[in-house]
Amino acid sequence: MTITIISFLLGLLLIAVPLYLLHALQVPLFGKVLTAFGRAAAMLLALGACLWLVFHFNHWAVSLLAVLLMVGVGMLLVVRKARLGHRMLVPIGAGLFVALLVVGAWLLLLALGVRRPLEAQYLLPIAGLLVGSMTETLARALSVYYRSLIHHDQLYYYVIGNGASREEALSWYVRRSLEAVVLPHLKSMSTIVVVSSPLVVWALLLGGSSVAEAIAVQILVLVAGFTASVVALVVALFVARRYSFDGYGRLKQPQSPTPTLPKGGGGPE
DSSP: OOOOHHHHHHHHGGGHHHHHHHHHTTOTTHHHHHHHHHHHHHHHHHHHHHHHHHHHHOOHHHHHHHHHHHHHHHHHHHHHHHTOOGGGHHHHHHHHHHHHHHHHHIIIIIISOOSOTTSHHHHHHHHHHHHHHHHHHHHHHHHHHHHHHHHTHHHHHHHHHTTOOHHHHHHHHHHHHHHHHHHHHHHHHHTTTTTSOOHHHHHHHHTTOOHHHHHHHHHHHHHHHHHHHHHHHHHHHHHHHHHHBOTTSOBOOOSSSOOOOOTTOOOOO
């Protein structure tokens, strides 16, 4: 498969069809569509430039630096979407990094059998898939956890007052946050063929892989993304306890607006 500049421009002309229909039917979304596609194209070009540099140098140190940059971007996205305040960057970063290290190494070395896992062509796609899978669900889960702590703090103090340990008092909140991680993954797994497209399968088939390999890798990516999200949440909640409670076990007042659920997603009630 070869894409030339002319063929690429011809492919871009496809957008003229929906734009013409929007204009002809007087749907006031013409400008928003162009803006959205322009923004997406700019971000993809920036990503392409970064990836070109990483692949050009093809050194393990540059690849690891790129992965750390992915984790940093993921941290900022989780903080912004969950509205938790920048003091939560450390717990979120710890969760993302540990999950990426453990699950990514397992996937590359044991499941996929990659002999040189630090090479850019193997490390960056797996890291990108895992960080992308963790970011949205981790933001939703942490938002559910801290929203529950803030609005139902009397339950926490009631259980503590009856002699329970901090871990026992927090178990209900942890269960709610785990549900907020698990349920979106279950939904995506059950609709991956009917509703959403298995992008990894189609990408591998375009790259020349066999059908069996493409299906196997897609299943492994689903399992790895799910596992990484759960591990990231557990590590983040464990590290965040020193930021959420004082030395007497009392809930600290939030330094940012009350956490709210990210748009388009709702936690378990």
